[in-house]
Amino acid sequence: MASDASTALAVRQKVQLFLDAARTGNFDLFKKLATQLDEEGKGVAATVAAVKDANKRGALHFAAREGRTEVCKYLLEELNLGDVDVKDDDGETPLLHAARQGHIITAKYLIDRGANPAASSELGATSLHHAAGIGNIELLNFLISKGVDVDSQSDAGTPLIWAAGHGQQDAVKALLEHHANPNAETDDNITPLLSSVAAGSLPCLEILIQAGANANVSAGGVTPLHIAAENGSIEIINCLLKAGADPNASDEDGLKPVQVAAARGNRGAVEILFPLTSVQDLPDWSVDGIIKHMQSEASKLQEEADVPKKRDLHKAETIEVTLEAKKKSLEAKSRGEEAFKRKDYIMAVDAYTQAIDLDPNDATLLSNRSLCWIRLGQADQALADAKACRALRPDWPKACYREGAALRLLQKFEEAANAFYEGVQLDPENKELVNAFREAVEAGRKFHATEQQKS
Structure with missing residues (x-):
């Protein structure tokens, strides 16, 4: 056996x-x-x-x-x-x-x-969706020239919804030039304009409005103005109002954008929306009164709703990383952890790679795969993952440690010491980082001394 x-x-x-x-x-x-x-x-x-x-x-x-x-x-x-x-x-x-x-x-x-060129995944995403999401205009134009439907639907919407949700204004412009529908909807009524507001992209929003996008679209009762109010996006709020967004629209909880802004403590948004909102039955109908009332009610509302609020339309959820993809990513991560415990680092790399493909914004996955590469002696690949990890979480001490470990394996001791030191600055009490920094400095001294003796 x-x-x-x-x-x-x-x-x-x-x-x-x-x-x-x-x-x-x-x-x-x-x-x-x-x-x-x-x-x-x-x-x-x-x-x-x-x-x-x-x-x-x-x-x-x-x-x-x-x-x-x-x-x-x-x-x-x-x-x-x-x-x-x-x-x-x-x-x-x-x-x-x-x-x-x-x-x-x-x-x-x-x-x-x-x-x-029009092949799609199980979720309906085509190559055009991906080109739009990363803003690769050359690839986008090439695919459309090959007959890919500019309004092809996926579980997360059309390519235009992907581009808007990733803040890719050039891609949004290019797709509209190819006659993409500015008011295309997903099954959940997410539109390109809603996605641009959720992504906080004013340039994409302005382009879409100019193309005729509806500023009063509603997804589960939530309008673009509700999302902007919750995020406190002053420029986006003004842009939506100028485009005819209704400040008196109510969401499924009966809340108007001004109340949503007040619940979040976004005073600037409240001040803009207050004079445009019809009088509500509140004890003190004023900017301060709305904020005080809504913040006192916020904790009660949160206790009643044992699920995330419908208006929390985060970009990652509405655009590409679906709940199913997240679930699969966690399953792959679990397989990676089990393989690592068995010291089957190659299998662990494979599992973490699958998880990263499904959820590329999880820095922990890159950190884990970097460690696996180190255990396999693959320093270059360990360093690439560590750098990608730091790009996602620049203030994470462990990311600094991973980069330093890879550089140390490459015998780039001075660079390794710098990476470890940056980690120490973030977490001065981290003994592992402190020791690694000292060891890298000492190793660098010995290495240079040996090289001088050889010469």
């Missing part, structure tokens, strides 16, 4: 190394492992086509996701892999993976080889 388990683990590790070789473009290792994996003598092409990770992603998915066009050419032209639109567990094709990362050269190549 132990022998069988060891054999299975060895195979899983070899599969992960193989897929990682496709991702990094390491042809020599890729071909070597493909041969080793062809234990049944089916041939390299058949073996490569059959090898998948736990999410049914193959070498072509990984190569496309990282923009490894040459690897894609090898797979499709030399090995003659048949299905350029092969789908993973989420219904995503290699083209979708390439588009999500903005790899236009790879995307164009895949389409030239027959990939369906």
